[in-house]
Amino acid sequence: xxxxxxxxxxxxxxxxxxxxxxxxxxxxxxxxxxxxxxxxxxxxxxxxxxxxxxxxxxxxxxxxxxxxxxxxxxxxxxxxxxxxxxxxxxxxxxxxxxxxxxxxxxxxxxxxxxxxxxxxxxxxxxxxxxxxxxxxxxxxxxxxxxxxxxxxxxxxxxxxxxxxxxxxxxxxxxxxxxxxxxxxxxxxxxxxxxxxxxxxxxxxxxxxxxxxxxxxxxxxxxxxxxxxxxxxxxxxxxxxxxxxxxxxxxxxxxxxxxxxxxxxxxxxxxxxxxxxxxxxxxxxxxxxxxxxxxxxxxxxxxxxxxxxxxxxx
Amino acid sequence: xxxxxxxxxxxxxxxxxxxxxxxxxxxxxxxxxxxxxxxxxxxxxxxxxxxxxxxxxxxxxxxxxxxxxxxxxxxxxxxxxxxxxxxxxxxxxxxxxxxxxxxxxxxxxxxxxxxxxxxxxxxxxxxxxxxxxxxxxxxxxxxxxxxxxxxxxxxxxxxxxxxxxxxxxxxxxxxxxxxxxxxxxxxxxxxxxxxxxxxxxxxxxxxxxxxxxxxxxxxxxxxxxxxxxxxxxxxxxxxxxxxxxxxxxxxxxxxxxxxxxxxxxxxxxxxxxxxxxxxxxxxxxxxxxxxxxxxxxxxxxxxxxxxxxxxxxxxxxxxxxxx
Amino acid sequence: xxxxxxxxxxxxxxxxxxxxxxxxxxxxxxxxxxxxxxxxxxxxxxxxxxxxxxxxxxxxxxxxxxxxxxxxxxxxxxxxxxxxxxxxxxxxxxxxxxxxxxxxxxxxxxxxxxxxxxxxxxxxxxxxxxxxxxxxxxxxxxxxxxxxxxxxxxxxxxxxxxxxxxxxxxxxxxxxxxxxxxxxxxxxxxxxxxxxxxxxxxxxxxxxxxxxxxxxxxxxxxxxxxxxxxxxxxxxxxxxxxxxxxxxxxxxxxxx
Numbered sequence: 001x002x003x004x005x006x007x008x009x010x011x012x013x014x015x016x017x018x019x020x021x022x023x024x025x026x027x028x029x030x031x032x033x034x035x036x037x038x039x040x041x042x043x044x045x046x047x048x049x050x051x052x053x054x055x056x057x058x059x060x061x062x063x064x065x066x067x068x069x070x071x072x073x074x075x076x077x078x079x080x081x082x083x084x085x086x087x088x089x090x091x092x093x094x095x096x097x098x099x100x101x102x103x104x105x106x107x108x109x110x111x112x113x114x115x116x117x118x119x120x121x122x123x124x125x126x127x128x129x130x131x132x133x134x135x136x137x138x139x140x141x142x143x144x145x146x147x148x149x150x151x152x153x154x155x156x157x158x159x160x161x162x163x164x165x166x167x168x169x170x171x172x173x174x175x176x177x178x179x180x181x182x183x184x185x186x187x188x189x190x191x192x193x194x195x196x197x198x199x200x201x202x203x204x205x206x207x208x209x210x211x212x213x214x215x216x217x218x219x220x221x222x223x224x225x226x227x228x229x230x231x232x233x234x235x236x237x238x239x240x241x242x243x244x245x246x247x248x249x250x251x252x253x254x255x256x257x258x259x260x261x262x263x264x265x266x267x268x269x270x271x272x273x274x275x276x277x278x279x280x281x282x283x284x285x286x287x288x289x290x291x292x293x294x295x296x297x298x299x300x301x302x303x304x305x306x307x308x309x310x311x312x313x
Numbered sequence: 314x315x316x317x318x319x320x321x322x323x324x325x326x327x328x329x330x331x332x333x334x335x336x337x338x339x340x341x342x343x344x345x346x347x348x349x350x351x352x353x354x355x356x357x358x359x360x361x362x363x364x365x366x367x368x369x370x371x372x373x374x375x376x377x378x379x380x381x382x383x384x385x386x387x388x389x390x391x392x393x394x395x396x397x398x399x400x401x402x403x404x405x406x407x408x409x410x411x412x413x414x415x416x417x418x419x420x421x422x423x424x425x426x427x428x429x430x431x432x433x434x435x436x437x438x439x440x441x442x443x444x445x446x447x448x449x450x451x452x453x454x455x456x457x458x459x460x461x462x463x464x465x466x467x468x469x470x471x472x473x474x475x476x477x478x479x480x481x482x483x484x485x486x487x488x489x490x491x492x493x494x495x496x497x498x499x500x501x502x503x504x505x506x507x508x509x510x511x512x513x514x515x516x517x518x519x520x521x522x523x524x525x526x527x528x529x530x531x532x533x534x535x536x537x538x539x540x541x542x543x544x545x546x547x548x549x550x551x552x553x554x555x556x557x558x559x560x561x562x563x564x565x566x567x568x569x570x571x572x573x574x575x576x577x578x579x580x581x582x583x584x585x586x587x588x589x590x591x592x593x594x595x596x597x598x599x600x601x602x603x604x605x606x607x608x609x610x611x612x613x614x615x616x617x618x619x620x621x622x623x624x625x626x627x628x629x630x631x632x633x634x635x636x
Numbered sequence: 637x638x639x640x641x642x643x644x645x646x647x648x649x650x651x652x653x654x655x656x657x658x659x660x661x662x663x664x665x666x667x668x669x670x671x672x673x674x675x676x677x678x679x680x681x682x683x684x685x686x687x688x689x690x691x692x693x694x695x696x697x698x699x700x701x702x703x704x705x706x707x708x709x710x711x712x713x714x715x716x717x718x719x720x721x722x723x724x725x726x727x728x729x730x731x732x733x734x735x736x737x738x739x740x741x742x743x744x745x746x747x748x749x750x751x752x753x754x755x756x757x758x759x760x761x762x763x764x765x766x767x768x769x770x771x772x773x774x775x776x777x778x779x780x781x782x783x784x785x786x787x788x789x790x791x792x793x794x795x796x797x798x799x800x801x802x803x804x805x806x807x808x809x810x811x812x813x814x815x816x817x818x819x820x821x822x823x824x825x826x827x828x829x830x831x832x833x834x835x836x837x838x839x840x841x842x843x844x845x846x847x848x849x850x851x852x853x854x855x856x857x858x859x860x861x862x863x864x865x866x867x868x869x870x871x872x873x874x875x876x877x878x879x880x881x882x883x884x885x886x887x888x889x890x891x892x
Contacts, residue, residue, distance in 0.1 A: 024566035035572065038595055043567045072723055097584075159585055165532050165564065172567060173531045202734050205722045205771075212684060212717065213790070214710025214738035259724040262745065289558060289569035291532075 001263065004256060008270045012052075015274050019048045019281045024288035047174040051280040051294070052273035053182035054171070054239045055249075057189065057231035059272025062246025063253070063264050064193045067200040068224045069122075069133055070207070072254075075247035076111075076232045079133075080140030082243075084114025085229075085236035086167060087144050090151055092237075093163060104181055108233030114140055115225045169242035169295020171280050178238045185234035190269050192227035196220050197261035204259065242295045244302025245272050251309055275301075368486060371468040371479075378464045382441050382486055388430055389446035391614035392468065393418050395476070396444070398617045399483045400492035407438045414610065414618075436461050442486070444468065470615045472541035473504060473548070473623075480617070500620050504548065507627045510634045511550025522630045524551035525575035525598065526612075528562060529583075533570055533590050537563045542612060545619065549627040550634075551577065567592040577630060581613065582606040605629040637661055638683065638794060638826070643692030645675075645682050645850075651690070652678045653850040658843075660794065662824045665817055667837040669861075670847035671871055676830045677718075679847070680796045683828060684715050696794075710738045714792035716783050716800050722771060728782050729767040732757060735786035757789040758782075760815055762808070776803040784812060788819070795819070795827040801836065809833070813840040834888040838862055839880070846870050862886045 021027075023044050027036050058076060065074040065081075076082045088110025092102040121136035148167075152160055166173070193200075199220045202210035211217045235242070249272045250264060257263040279297040286292055364380040386407035387393040393412040396405055402417055407424040422438065425431040427447065435443060435458070443458055446469040454465050466486070470479040477497050484493025524546055528534040536542045537558035546553050554573045555565065571592040578589045578598040586609070593599050611622040628635045638660040645653040653675045660666055668676045681687040683694065685701045694701040696712060714735070735757075736750040746754075758764055761781040771779060780803045787795055795816060801809040817840050819825050831837055837844055837858065844861040846854040848870050854861045867875050873890055880887040 023568050025568040025572050035574075035595060039568045039571045042594075043571060043592060067724070070723065161534065162529055162531055162585055170532055172533065172564070198734075198737060198740065201726075201730065202737055204724050205726060205731065205734070208686070209717065211686065211706070212710065212715040213735060213786075214707045216706050254725065258730070259726045260730055284566060284568075289555075289566045290560065290563040291566050 001257065005267070008267060008274075012270055012274050015277050015281075016048065016052070019051075019277050020044065022281055022285050024284060024291075042176075046176050046179050047171050047280070047284075048277055049179045050174040050182055050238055051171050051276045053179065053186045054235040054242060055245055055272035055274070055276025056269040057182065057186045057235040057272070058242060058245035059249035059253075059268040059275070060186070060190050060193055060265055061228040061232045063250035063261065063268040064196075064200065064224045064228050065246075066250055067204040067261055067264075068221060069119075070204055071133055072251065073134060073247070074137075075244075076228065077241060077243045077246060078141065079137040080114040080118050080144060081111045081228065081232050082236055082241045083141050083144035083148070084110035084112070084117075085233045086110070086241055087114075087148055087151075088233070089166075089237050090148055090163065093159070094151060094154055100177075104185075104234050104237040107237035108229055111229035111233040111236070112225065114144065115229055119221075119225070165293060166240040168293035169240045169298065170293045171239050171283070172291060174238070182234045182238050185230050186269070189227040189231035190265065192223055192230075193265045194262065196223050196227075197265050200224065200261040201259070204261070240293075240295060242276065243299050244306065245275055245298055248302045248306055248309075249275055251306070255309075368466070368482070370466045374467065376442075376464050376466050378466070378486065379441050381488070384438065384440045386424060386435055386438060386440040386443045387412065388424075388444060389427055389469075389614075390414070390610070391470070391616045392444045392446055394614060394616040394618065395470070395479055395483055396487070398493075398496055399480055399487060400489045401483065401487035404487065406440055407435060432457055436463070439463075442466050472544055472615065473500075473619055475541070476615050476617065476619060477501070479615075496617065500617060503620050503624065507623055508548050511627045511631045512548040521547070521550055521552040522577055523554050523573075523575050524577045524579060524630070525554050525570070525573060525593070525596075526579045526581065527586060527589060528581045528609075530586050530588065530590050533565050533567055533592065534562055535565050535570075537561055541615060545623060546579075546626070549623050550630050551626070571595070576601075577603045577605065579626060579629075580604065580606045581609040583609040637697055639693075639695040639698075640683070641693045641695070643682060643694060644690045645678055645687055646690050651850060653682065656692075656847075656850075656852055658845060658852070658855060660826050660828060662793070662826050663820050664842040665820050665827045665829060665840060666843045666845060667841035668828060668830045668845050668847060669832075669834065669837060669870065670853075674847040674870075675850040676847055677798055678850075680715070680798050680828065680830065683794075683796055684713055685709055707738045710790070710792070712792055713794045713796060714787040714790040716787045716795070716797040718798055718802070726771045727767065728758070728763065728769050728771060728774070729754060731771055731782055732786045732789050735789040738790070753791060754785075754789045757785040760788060761785040762811060777805060777808060780804060781808065781812075784815075788815075793823070793825045795825065795829075797827060797829045799830050799832070801831060801833065809836060816840070834862060834867070834875075835880075838886045838888065839883060858886055862888060 025039055027040060032040065061076050065076065065079065066072050085107040088106035088108070089103050092106040096102040118136045118140045121139070122133040124132065152163065155163060199210065199215045202213055202215050203217070203220060207217055250268045253264050253267045253271055257267055276294065276298065279301060280294045283292040283294040283297045365377050366380050367375050367377050370376050383404055384406045385396070385404055387396055387405060388409055390409065390411040393405065393408045394414055396402060397415050397418065405421050408418055408421045409430065410423050410426045412418045424434040440463055442464045443466070445454055445465055445467050458465050468479055468482065470476045477500065480493045480497055484490040526536045526542055526546065528536065535555050536553060537560040538556050539561035543553050543556055554575050567590065570590060574596050575598045578593060580586050580589070589599055589604055598604055605626065607622050607625060611618045640656060640658050642655055642657050643653060644651060644655065656679065668679065670676050678687065682689060696704060701709065732754040733746050733750060736746055736753060739750060740746060758766065761784055763781055763785055771782065774782065780800065784800055797816065801812050804812060813836055816827050816829065820827055841858050843856065844858055845852055846861055846866060853870050854866045862877065864875055864877060867873060867888065876889045876891055878887050
């Protein structure tokens with residue numbers, strides 16, 4: 001386990017280093033001019049770090065929600081959590097343009113409400129089955145999408161363009177403050193999820209079982225929903241909807257380290273950071289000086305990979 | 314001024330490409346439904362036949378219109394401006410919600426926006442001709458509108474040359490050639506005046522100013538060499554620092570932007586675009602306070618006001634030549 | 637000791653259990669018998685405080701169950717429920733170790749002692765060498781033994797077992813009951829077991845409770861309860877009773 005952890009951190013270091021070296025502008029290793037320093041420190045580094053935080057956020061939220069809901073297909077994007085956050089951000093975008101802090105706050109609120117709504121819909125007296133859960137997620141997701149589309153009619157053309165680009169998943173608007181905020185959220189969220197990891201190991205097998213063996217199911221559920229909403233809210237407010245990270249990363253991690261959430265959660269955080277930083281490096285450099293939305297790249301890598309994993313099992 | 318052959322098929326003006334494919338999907342669905350159930354029997358139901366003539370639109374289609382065109386609908390804000398400019402504004406019976414210029418346009422009935430016009434409202438207005446700027450919608454439009462005896466004229470001017478051609482065509486359609494010819498002469502004279510002072514005619518003598526045109530601040534959009542503004546800027550005595558980007562309106566890497574060092578930044582002014590992106594904080598343009606704003610409508614709607622913007626920017630770039 | 641005093645349980649309007657009273661003394665094994673739908677599983681859930689009581693009271697060592705925290709209950713009472721499937725690749729050892737949940741702090745990893753408990757429970761259930769096998773690759777019977785091992789690994793003093801022998805072969809059925817009874821005798825633990833096998837009940841129960849329609853139809857030692865009338869009354873089946881030549885306990889044979 002230590003070896004795998006070590007390798008994962010090494011890989012993160014390599015990907016981060018490569019991301020710092022690569023970009024639309026070529027930077028020398030030493031003796032940077034003032035302008036080149038500005039490119040590195042004001043533009044490239046914040047973006048890379050934000051990408052790492054966003055990747056870690058989405059991956060731990062995916063890992064946590066999958067165990068909590070006993071469904072390896074649970075993912076913030078599929079469950080409507082991302083769209084809830086997107087709607088929250090959009091409301092902030094439309095009504096509180098000047099107050100930047102309202103974006104993550106409303107994103108968090110939106111993510112939380114969407115999660116609870118999906119959970120309530122999926123839960124019946126007989127308990128919760130996977131089909132119901134996925135169906136509820138799809139319903140909430142499409143409902144929220146249509147609300148978002150309706151709201152776009154309130155936007156003028158210029159705002160609409162920035163919004164649609166953001167909605168596709170875009171890290172180009174990274175700021176130093178945004179990095180602090182996302183970093184804080186992902187640290188708090190990961191700690192909460194880690195603290196519930198052992199309880200999640202029981203929940204993963206069965207909610208009733210977990211209750212029988214002393215897990216305070218209601219409290220665990222609240223903490224995991226809360227932590228997931230926190231990290232997804234922060235990630236979506238900063239970068240829009242970056243899909244597939246929450247689905248693919250915990251899957252891959254489980255293939256390597258097994259199902260123990262005390263390993264899956266932290267390893268997913270690191271692997272998620274690697275995945276998004278890697279994808280964003282492609283987004284930044286593939287058609288430079290133009291840019292791709294990072295969400296398109298993660299989906300382009302994630303979708304075929306996921307199909308492969310599905311068929312393999 | 315430099316001439317270039319008109320491009321076919323036409324590109325969308327920037328305003329239109331903002332909307333995204335979703336709107337197209339919605340519009341297409343609506344139109345398909347409408348065309349399936351609409352318009353079987355009422356092609357030309359008036360008792361006395363109206364004398365007709367045939368004109369050719371920008372797609373090269375032969376369009377049959379009445380000799381006297383009295384009621385038209387415009388589905389794009391720049392076409393609305395151009396129709397007013399050739400003196401036919403009083404014949405507009407329907408415009409889009411985007412059409413806010415000139416002032417009289419606001420009082421005309423709205424038929425939805427450019428990407429999702431309401432077919433029922435258009436038909437109810439009984440226009441002779443509908444002016445469309447979006448070639449992608451033409452198939453769906455034609456079926457329904459022409460089944461209702463309404464002609465569809467597709468035109469999508471981009472650069473200043475295109476605008477002139479468009480004004481001339483409109484003058485012929487509305488039989489207001491006097492107004493359109495005068496306008497074209499006036500615009501040509503103004504463009505030449507500017508070009509003589511600052512543009513290509515002058516630039517062999519001196520280096521044009523390096524300019525960055527910022528279309529939106531976050532995310533950072535600018536113009537590439539496929540935008541009509543690339544040439545427009547050249548006429549004003551500037552050179553786009555992103556002229557080697559091979560597209561019309563690219564989202565630009567901030568790293569690249571930061572290394573461009575423009576001497577001047579022009580903001581296409583809108584709510585979200587009132588100051589330069591932070592990537593430019595060390596650029597000569599920001600340090601020397603050479604950031605100028607142009608109303609986004611002027612830049613994004615190819616029409617006579619493009620020349621207003623040209624004069625304004627030429628003065629901003631080379632104030633010494635306009636004393 | 638678990639004292640059950642005149643409890644009733646209902647789902648909405650429908651009463652499932654009514655007026656049930658008994659005592660589970662340390663070291664004893666009680667077997668619950670009854671036809672399908674008699675309320676056996678409901679009684680187990682009530683004993684574990686998973687279902688609210690509509691009336692009556694359950695006391696664990698003299699303290700009302702409803703006043704005790706979930707963790708404290710789990711420390712004392714372990715359940716083997718009818719089995720569960722998971723879609724995640726959980727290993728046998730991980731599964732059994734999860735039974736030690738209430739003994740660790742939330743952050744922590746299992747201690748040496750936890751692992752020792754788990755290993756011993758696995759050995760007891762004839763599962764040594766299964767540690768790294770995946771739960772969803774096991775047979776039904778193997779999985780059932782793992783579920784029992786998890787309950788044993790908790791070290792709880794009260795075991796509630798809901799049809800633990802349903803998927804087991806003959807040898808493992810006997811092993812399961814012997815194991816439970818040995819636990820009860822040696823550690824002063826006690827157990828409530830649901831089964832449909834009257835002969836296993838006769839062999840291993842200290843006390844048998846027969847349920848019909850949520851009420852106690854008969855209660856007492858196997859010899860007292862396993863009578864032809866009681867069995868006819870509860871299951872509607874005619875039986876022959878004689879003595880098991882090996883153990884001297886009652887033997888039940890159905891007459892078809």
